[in-house]
Amino acid sequence: MNTTLLVQLLVNGVIVGALYGVVAMCFVLIYKASQVVNFAQGEFVLIGAWACWWLVATLKLPFWLSFPVCLVFMALLGVLVQVIVLRPLIGEPVISIVMVTIGLSIFFQALLKWMFGVFVQPFPQVFETQTVQILGLNVESAYLMSLAISLVIMAGFAYFFKYSRMGLAMRATAFDQQAAQSMGVSVKQVFAISWAISSVVSALAGVVVGLVSGVSASVANVGVKVFPAVIVGGLESIIGGVLGGLIIGLLEGLAQFVDSEYLHVGNLITIAPFYAMLIILLIKPYGLFGTKTIERV
């Protein structure tokens, strides 16, 4: 057994998993606050990546300036999408909400391909060194930054939801919309802000992926990988989303190891998370931390 390879793949798994976790967190945030399943989450990641790339590569702005500009743009975009597209659909059945976000994702994906082409565009060099050696393993420095950023974001989320006024309002809205509204929480504002936060954090993840492997339409695949992560963790739990992301990342690393060493079937890494998701859905549909709904007539 090739231990070095296994460890390397597992470390990569944790790092990629942390990224999945961050995107899953954004997904859960929107779902918890406004009961919308965002099938366009991957496109938000991609838009963030392209926006930052455009500022850096085409306008030649320095990275420290273009990064915050990109985040502001994403916050506006998130609010805009919520207000224009999702607000008229409040109270519609699940199928409408699912379809409208799928429609958005098709629209954005085609638009981005039209604007930026289909080829991978590398980011101009941002870090001095591309890889660092940790305990004899090669780790991309952008991944290290992503891990650090992920941890900061997670800590920030924890603080935000536990202590800030807006965070409390969001939790109240997630728990019971009507009760929150009658206590003076502006539900509209909560929805808009949850979309803004979610799209900003998605963009962060997108920029990190772009820094490591260049920007292309495949960055949006994270949006599909988010589903196994949130299902494993439970749709309503932010911690569950993070853990689910880590589990799926590790599973991918493991699948890649088993594939390359023993099975040689080729693309086990892409399909393994979905098998895991199907199994979880069959035996424990509400995931590790999700709330089980009880229905009364």
Place this chain on the structure above:
Amino acid sequence: MAGSMRPAGDYRTTYASDRTIFPTSGSFYAVCLGIALLCTGPFFLSSYSLALLIQIGIYGIGALGLNILVGFTGQISLGHAAFFGFGAFTSAYLSSKFAVPVALSIPLAGIVTGLLGVIVGLPAARLKGLYLAIATLASQFVLQDFFSRAQWFTGGAAGASAEPYRLFGLSLSGDQKYLYVVLFHVVVMYVFAANLMRTRDGRAMVAVRDHYLSAEIMGVNLTYYRILAFGISSLYAGVAGALMAHYTSFVSSEAFDLLLSVNFLAMVIIGGLGSVMGSLMGTVFIMVLPEVMQAAVRNIQGLGFAQSSAFTEGLAYLKEMAIGLAIVLFLIFEPDGLAARWRKIRAYWKLYPFSY
């Protein structure tokens, strides 16, 4: 059958008149006339419009299947394209490896795909709403993975070839002859669906959609009907896929991706959830929209301003964007789809000029 006109207001007093497919004799003759017109199509239509008609027919069958599942039973499926593909591969496999006549292999492929749908639909017994949507998303990826892996069945990356359609030694393969094959299947499948909704089973499905707890209390077996709906919907997808396979005579696993599933859902939603004819309207809309975009781009180019070449280069993306935008706009402004819009237009003219 009732008279040629229906009185304003609801005057139906018997169950038979409530269940009727054609409310007036006029609507029956209109449908017959439409079919007769389509039959004469091959004599004067160009092969391009014939190909478009054939594709509308094929996707229309698939969309109707999805509408039975989503619109009538209220179960969301994001994996319809995988069943469509499975039907295509099954028919190609049966006709080329076992020399089953194509006329027989198409319905057989439908039945096999229906059985697969029952198996894949098993999670539907436990899941609903969002969780079901995500589970069917997973099955879409798993089946797609199976297509690219199962060399013996699908030919792997190279794809599989399907025999041309023959009946009694008569070859029905070109666009002009194949239109009749597709038309025959469309009529059979649509009549079957319209009648299914008049039976006990059809009403039970609608009850599951409308309020599943009440349905269960009324004695409707939820698990049975949810899985049955999956089976029937996959059967439709399988027949449609098989028709597609023998039309293009070549099946490649790449065609049956998530985008096709989404397109099927778009047809159903734009046409109108829970409407048999709506499925066909939605299919026509989704299939004609790219053509309209193409014509629009050609006109923009005719104007000849500086940026016009960007539109021609991005035509493929413009088509996709139009579909995405159509889904979003329909959901916001006309959530009940074209079928509801058509009903409103009819109701307006029936009472004109006193339309309220």
